[in-house]
């Protein structure tokens with residue numbers, strides 16, 4: 338039976354909706370149904386297909402996904418280097434779809450820092466490590482920093498990331514791992530709210546990769562910087578509290594890890610649990626290996642239980 342709502346009922350409902358906090362209101366990074374379509378020679382590629390992602394201040398998280406799933410496209414948008422086709426994206430209160438060219442430049446200099454996979458893309462080859470770190474502070478015209486403060490901060494950052502001994506060396510006089518740690522110092526120079534890293538350990542051996550990852554962890558723990566790392570490296574993905582997987586241009590699953598102490602032995606273990614993303618329309622993407630294992634496609638049967646929802650293979654033909 339349906340009852341016709343009165344005008345007052347409709348007004349109450351509209352008010353209740355308005356008072357509900359907006360999606361991602363308390364997140365530092367919020368992507369809401371983000372779409373990015375590339376058109377080349379009349380062919381359209383939907384790199385992002387309505388991606389939702391929230392990252393809270395102070396998080397250190399990893400983004401994983403198969404090649405072509407949209408990770409770099411997302412990072413370029415968050416870095417202010419590319420603009421989405423549709424949807425909404427906010428970082429530290431900045432609306433990434435509404436920025437002017439000037440806002441965008443200031444955003445890249447002051448709000449985000451980035452570290453790329455190619456060590457050569459991160460540092461200027463003719464400058465020393467210390468000069469590379471000082472440069473973003475010199476360029477941040479809006480907030481003039483005195484020369485003495487600049488050199489102090491440069492040294493502090495190089496010490497924090499354990500590369501103070503490289504301060505007078507140029508990139509080609511440093512190892513790949515040292516270059517990436519200096520690159521993290523460069524990215525942190527202007528105290529960004531967010532540090533973005535796209536495969537920062539991709540060109541390094543596993544031992545060096547571990548040291549570089551430790552540098553990200555130090556930045557996160559000691560400076561409180563929010564960090565998002567795209568990685569194929571299982572060791573890195575397994576070390577962070579939250580790993581979000583992107584599939585076909587959308588966030589699909591995420592793994593959360595927490596430490597658990599055994600009351601009897603005092604021994605600490607890390608417990609990981611996988612979650613699927615549920616969007617605001619109630620859409621859920623089931624992991625491909627689950628649906629494959631049970632031969633599910635096109636249509637599934639659902640049953641609401643007291644504390645869970647059951648998903649069953651389509652049994653309509655057996656019932657007929």
Ligand SMILES: Nc1ncnc2c1ncn2[C@@H]1O[C@H](COP(=O)(O)OP(=O)(O)OP(=O)(O)O)[C@@H](O)[C@H]1O
Nearest residue numbers: 375377382384402403404405406407408409410411
């Ligand atoms: N500038 C572009 N022009 C056209 N298509 C593009 C462009 N950039 C990315 N794409 C396409 O968008 C899709 C997503 O690419 P993206 O680089 O974001 O994936 P990825 O997950 O970072 O992959 P990988 O792990 O290989 O770096 C791919 O199909 C890619 O070919």
